[in-house]
Amino acid sequence: MDGFARALLAWFDRHGRHDLPWQHPRDAYRVWLSEVMLQQTQVRTVIGYFQRFVAALPDLGALAAAPLDQVLALWSGLGYYSRARNLHRCARLCIEHHGGELPRDLAALSALPGIGRSTAAAILAQVHGDRHAILDGNVRRVLARVHGVHGWPGASTVQKRLWELADTHTPATRTADYTQAIMDFGATVCTRARPRCTECPLSNDCAALREGEVARLPTPKPGRAIPERATTMLIVHDEAGRVLLERRPPTGVWASLWSLPECSAETDIEHELARRNTRPRGERHRLPELLHVFSHYRLRITPLRLQATPAPGHIADGDILRWSTPAELASLGLPAPVRKLLGML
Structure with a gap:
């Protein structure tokens, strides 16, 4: 385990989020649902939606059997409704082709609607402790700042570099905790606006802080007028x-x-x-x-x-x-x- 991972885990043990509703119990269905809800949405907003959703549809079989209108009604207000439709499709595909479970294989899980590589890795790491790197928005921001990676993260060459860094830092032990730690850290300390650099356990090694580039990293997407x-x-x-x-x-x-x-x-x-x-x-x-x-x-x-x-x-x-x-x-x-x-x- 490298110093980056050790520092984040030590921070997580003291300051991380340990009582989120999808952590108790932390099964594949609940983690998957939370990961999809958390795409483009903050934790404090998701909690209420998550609790209502699992109260109505407590497992993958219930989701697969539910009419789409019910799923969309439970999702209403979270936005990006393709996420809800993909959840429904994914549940039905798991019933038909994966024995009613989310597959544990990274490639098979990534191929399901609305999941993709990072979400699949987050599910397998948090539920099973499998060593898979994640690269959501919070992780991209942390890695870009600490390592001084310039360029829009959506560009293929920049994304490739960030995936390499994410994999390098992901430890073989305490993988589930590390995965939650780096997401929590990006969401609460290394934030997009007003990051708390004076409280950062990585500040001594942060290239962006050292070079005065914190506000400019990660590099924003090239702008265009919104029609x-x-x-x-x-x-x-x-x-x-x-x-x-x-x-x-x-x-x-x-x-x-x-x-x-x-x-x-x-x-x-x-x-x-x-x-x-x-x-x-x-x-x-x-x-x-x-x-x-x-x-x-x-x-x-x-x-x-x-x-x-x-x-x-x-x-x-x-x-x-x-x-x-x-x-x-x-x-x-x-x-x-x-x-x-x-x-x-």
């Missing part, structure tokens, strides 16, 4: 107070989630509602604009509230369109801005 889009969302109520929902296509933004009908402008409302066999009536009420920021663009949402009546004899198709009561909304997978809009009413 902006606009849409009008229709909050359509019937006489019973139900709201009209429409399932999103199976690919693209918010894939397979229930959302509100959309149109490009107010002048298109009549046409868009007619396509859904619904007739508007009464006044329309424009609500305050809502801005929702994705990783690759910003969406300006203009909400319009109105009443409508289903065409005579029309029954919404439960797979594409549905009229939902306020009580039913909690059990559906809805995009965060849609849930926010409906919750405000």
